[in-house]
Amino acid sequence: DAKTTQPTSMDCAEGRAANLPCNHSTISGNEYVYWYRQIHSQGPQYIIHGLKNNETNEMASLIITEDRKSSTLILPHATLRDTAVYYCIVRAPYNQGGKLIFGQGTELSVKP
């Protein structure tokens, strides 16, 4: 599974959009991009995933570049409760032996 690179930490003002980048320059054609977040002392929570196309759900949007070497998770109107560690994970389909590997992630602090 391809390795991902994320900034260690980011700040965002409450009510503004939070844009969290992830670099995955060695991604393969069948590997999906997943995002999870972990609020302090809790289990991670699934946010969104995508393969090639941009995706949106009730929590966030995922923008994947055309060459698929990087992606951005967008929280459109960040709130204080969005303060968490955000993990970007790249993996092959589970039936091809891919595993979800959680790196150190980006610590997002949303400030009033």
Place this chain on the structure above:
Amino acid sequence: DGGITQSPKYLFRKEGQNVTLSCEQNLNHDAMYWYRQDPGQGLRLIYYSQIVNDFQKGDIAEGYSVSREKKESFPLTVTSAQKNPTAFYLCASSIMSGGTEKLFFGSGTQLSVL
């Protein structure tokens, strides 16, 4: 309420003691996982099970054991062979669809050594 329940939330282990962490799910998921998290670090996979009565070692299985006798339950035993057991332990189950897999996590167990 559907979900994953881990117990206890806090656990203390004496030297040379085995302790068992409980993980129960009522989501009817086939696959279950155990992860370990050290302060400021990501999650590392200990064991996983994709079906009842079958499980595989993850990246850091030494000093741990599991069983999967029922679909709903995947207990983790931290044995005395695990010399540095202090960590936050997370259990997860997953649903698979079209090549993708979504994990659902419990709220974790903090294990400390006395």
